[in-house]
Amino acid sequence: MDLRLLDRLREAGYSVGYCATLLRNHVLIMGTARRAVNAGHAPICVFRGCLMEYPDGNAPMPETTNAKPADAMGDGDSAAAGPGRRDPTVHAARHAIEILRCISQSQPEIGVSDIARRIGLHKSSVSRLVATLEAQRVVERNPHTDRVSLAPGLIAIAAPLINHMGISQASRQRMAQLAEESAETVNLSIWDGREAISIDQTVGPNAITHYAAPGQNNPAHCTASGKVLLAFASEADLSAVLRAPLTRYTERTITDPAVLRRELGRVRETGLALNRAEFSEDAGAVAAIVRNVNGQATIALTITVPLYRFGKARERKLLELVGNAARDISGQIGAMTAAGIARRQP
Missing domain, CATH: 3.30.450.40 (GAF domain)
Known part of the structure; x- marks a missing residue:
């Protein structure tokens, strides 16, 4: 197991305990596409260091999925940087901003599934990012509709402007x-x-x-x-x-x-x-x-x-x-x- 992948998982929002469980059960395999079910968790697919999670249990091969893999929640190493070059951006940060922009264009509120469809990320990845933004008070959830909107905490960040x-x-x-x-x-x-x-x-x-x-x-x-x-x-x-x-x-x-x-x-x-x-x-x-x-x-x-x-x-x-x-x-x-x-x- 390449420890860089563990770091990537942790940056993606997985808890240390969850990562340790995955390691113990040999769920994560480098260099090959493979599904494995860890008790109590969604099926996990890792391909060339890219993590994808599929709660419905139907994980497609990485080459055929249209959703960006949750590796997009990692630290960057993307083909978008060009052959032989490392993308210097942090995918999780970039996608968090994409989510905020999507919400801002969908006022008063929008559902997680709609966000995932619009920005091309898997719903589980969007759900984790939205939960993180909600915890930081820049996004708030309507308890009656379970849809989300921008929160006043975002203004605190932009207060100088x-x-x-x-x-x-x-x-x-x-x-x-x-x-x-x-x-x-x-x-x-x-x-x-x-x-x-x-x-x-x-x-x-x-x-x-x-x-x-x-x-x-x-x-x-x-x-x-x-x-x-x-x-x-x-x-x-x-x-x-x-x-x-x-x-x-x-x-x-x-x-x-x-x-x-x-x-x-x-x-x-x-x-x-x-x-x-x-x-x-x-x-x-x-x-x-x-x-x-x-x-x-x-x-x-x-x-x-x-x-x-x-x-x-x-x-x-x-x-x-x-x-x-x-x-x-x-x-x-x-x-x-x-x-x-x-x-x-x-």
Whole structure:
């Protein structure tokens, strides 16, 4: 058994235990086409170092299958690189991107079988890649249809680009105004299914300010942006956060799920959230929900303040400022969306 094939299997997403079982049972044969059934697993076919898995038990010879072998999930060594040349690309990464592109062109959602047919990969390979993308929160599955769509976690990866696009374009002028009015740092965040992700920031004029780079993750249970987004998230997201351990960052961090659920209920009523030294001992924040053109609560606008400048009177004033700005940005996003639709119409 060539250990390079074992590495390829592991890169393809097979567990170490599964690979070890295959080795013990001599399922993997190099240099020849052969089917073998390992108890509890799909038939495996290996041909010239190329792995294919066929859950239905009908494995064709590698020369005749139209689906790309799951070797395409390996590290590259493809004929596409030309005779005598090694393809420097990683097939698994390339196919993951193909899947994301396929999903993006099939909004609102698409099934795994349709993805496999469109990109020419076997369904089992696509299923494993989709599961990986789902675990990384860049793809989400509709529990009612079992079809998949792009998830907000993808925005976190592209956060630096978003600074110059879409949401940020609609909000940047108003964020700058809010930073001037409050003299504090203003952030815009989106929800990725578990946390708030910072996508844009405007720093206020005060000498001592808070900085959060685009792409930074903020816990849902103890930050103003996280709480306001969690309050309007799906019940599935809320339940997942409440089931997980609520990490204590300071003495004021809420770690009781029942207490957090009650606070989120109040946040839903007002559209405003507060963090007073719950995540950092020396900082507080206020946040308001921003709605898109469909009225969906998808974005958080936050003002972050050093705790020594965060008295009760200051808190009330900042809540008023952030609420007004969030309503203005919601209107700007709606106006930009409507203008974009009008431009695309013949």
